[in-house]
Amino acid sequence: MEATLLTIVMMCVQEQRDVVLDDCEALVIAGQDGRCRVLVKLSLHYGAPVMAVCRQLQRQIAEEIATMTPYVAEAVDVVVKRLAMP
Template sequence: MQRGENAVNTFRYRKRSAVEATLLTVVMMCVCEWEEVVPDDCEVFVTVSQSGGCHITVKLSIRYGAPVLAVCRQLQQQIAEEIAAMTPYSAESVDVTVKRLVAP
């Protein structure tokens, strides 16, 4: 492995805080409930602010034929509600991006 490569991997795979890990778990629980979403092809990014809020970004794949906009809107709402119910944090933003459509 080259020296530059190692530096990138060290940064990319830094250890998550307990808060980040908890919020990630809550988000993935929500994502896994949707049969229209492919959970194995999902990326979640969590940013926690000092004020007790968090910003969630979810990049996912949806099965072809699913109502994409409706799924994304409902998933945004569900994630925000579950974070508020299960943690002392509030989701200031939940951004959902569809990376690709997957054949059924």
């Protein structure tokens, strides 16, 4: 199931035009209780609205996981590693 959850996370990340796609990593830990935790580490293009992008990703990932699986994301942590110059 973790592979399915990871696929959902990466699909959400790929929809964000401000994310540097070749510098992104994600980790999903799924528990037996129907809950999961998500950690996404990524780089954003310089000038991107950092907080808005992170909040949108958190919301979208949690919603997609709840819609597409029996899991509930109890935490979606987004870490911005760096801002990439164009």
